[in-house]
Amino acid sequence: MPNHDAASEDSAAILRMAFAFVTSQTLYVAADLGIADYLAAGPLTAPELAATLGLHPDALARLAQALAAFGILRLEAGRFGLTATGQLLRSDSPRSLRATVRFLAGPWAWRAFEQLSHSVRSGESSFEHVWGVSNFDYWRQNPEVSAIHDEAMTGLTATEIARVLEAYDFTPFHSIVDVGGGNGALLAAILRRQPTARGILMDLPHVVELAPTVLRDAGVEARCEVVPGSFFESVPSGADLYLLKHIIHDWDDDRSFTILTNCNRSMGNDSRLLIIDRVLSDQPNVAEPMGYLVDMTMLAMTPGGRERTEGQFRALLASAGLRFERSINVGGICDIVEARRS
Numbered sequence: 255m256p257n258h259d260a261a262s263e264d265s266a267a268i269l270r271m272a273f274a275f276v277t278s279q280t281l282y283v284a285a286d287l288g289i290a291d292y293l294a295a296g297p298l299t300a301p302e303l304a305a306t307l308g309l310h311p312d313a314l315a316r317l318a319q320a321l322a323a324f325g326i327l328r329l330e331a332g333r334f335g336l337t338a339t340g341q342l343l344r345s346d347s348p349r350s351l352r353a354t355v356r357f358l359a360g361p362w363a364w365r366a367f368e369q370l371s372h373s374v375r376s377g378e379s380s381f382e383h384v385w386g387v388s389n390f391d392y393w394r395q396n397p398e399v400s401a402i403h404d405e406a407m408t409g410l411t412a413t414e415i416a417r418v419l420e421a422y423d424f425t426p427f428h429s430i431v432d433v434g435g436g437n438g439a440l441l442a443a444i445l446r447r448q449p450t451a452r453g454i455l456m457d458l459p460h461v462v463e464l465a466p467t468v469l470r471d472a473g474v475e476a477r478c479e480v481v482p483g484s485f486f487e488s489v490p491s492g493a494d495l496y497l498l499k500h501i502i503h504d505w506d507d508d509r510s511f512t513i514l515t516n517c518n519r520s521m522g523n524d525s526r527l528l529i530i531d532r533v534l535s536d537q538p539n540v541a542e543p544m545g546y547l548v549d550m551t552m553l554a555m556t557p558g559g560r561e562r563t564e565g566q567f568r569a570l571l572a573s574a575g576l577r578f579e580r581s582i583n584v585g586g587i588c589d590i591v592e593a594r595r596s
């Protein structure tokens with residue numbers, strides 16, 4: 255006798271996956287239109303919201319109902335309001351993911367994923383296949399997209415910071431370099447927590463432009479130097495701790511080797527290096543798909559980037575003269591791999 259319940263659960267699982275692109279674009283449109291910002295002051299009817307945003311009333315009502323079915327909006331007495339999840343799409347939420355949604359599902363990514371089969375056939379970045387340049391060159395050439403990328407990373411970092419600060423004891427370190435640290439959100443949070451520590455934020459020149467504001471808002475600008483530059487050339491020397499958050503997963507083994515070798519050259523014998531990326535399990539687990547969603551994103555979007563297993567991190571670190579010390583499970587989309595010079 256066929257097991258109909260199991261079979262229909264399997265069908266539903268496949269359909270949910272196949273429809274995920276609709277979920278993604280529905281969420282993207284809501285984030286891009288700034289719907290949560292318009293509902294921040296209180297619930298509105300669909301016609302009120304459509305009139306405020308200049309949208310088609312019936313189409314907007316259908317979008318709002320779908321968002322309610324996803325748990326982003328709540329429909330009460332004919333008005334749509336934000337749920338606690340929906341609040342995270344507000345631009346002014348302290349842990350806003352609005353830019354993260356816009357960045358992950360925006361046209362640059364969407365068109366790249368349309369050509370995912372190119373990556374699977376060739377192992378090459380479908381982003382580069384579609385846009386003709388690498389993702390990082392594209393952000394540099396398109397300042398408005400670069401701003402969304404940087405804000406997206408700040409949003410992701412905001413979701414990760416508390417977990418990272420809880421999972422790792424930063425108190426032994428007095429000088430900390432954040433390599434490819436974006437606009438400085440992680441370093442600012444660590445320095446705030448440790449009033450005697452000093453920091454150096456390093457990233458590409460067009461990215462660190464915004465850092466002074468982030469560091470000033472956190473009250474740590476006097477203890478943090480901003481160094482524009484490329485980690486393929488060199489990394490500031492002599493610090494106790496080097497951070498690489500969501501850097502190594504952007505690159506293939508050869509370019510990761512160069513980044514890690516440059517870190518090694520700048521480290522002292524007692525310095526520590528933290529790679530903050532997801533550590534994939536050797537045995538993929540249906541309960542933990544996030545690492546694999548990020549891995550497919552790296553495959554499509556980056557020039558050779560990937561998520562790695564502990565074994566792959568050990569081998570990569572060893573090739574650059576670094577020793578894997580331990581990996582700490584943080585949850586979400588990151589773990590911490592601690593290393594030192596071998």
Ligand SMILES: C[S@@+](CC[C@H](N)C(=O)[O-])C[C@H]1O[C@@H](n2cnc3c(N)ncnc32)[C@H](O)[C@@H]1O
Nearest residue numbers: 407411434435436457458461483484485499500
């Ligand atoms: C995925 S983001 C991570 C940013 C930040 N560490 C975080 O977790 O929010 C990758 C970062 O690498 C930076 N990057 C890319 N190429 C670089 C290079 N050659 N030298 C320094 N930074 C670079 C990007 O500008 C970007 O800020």
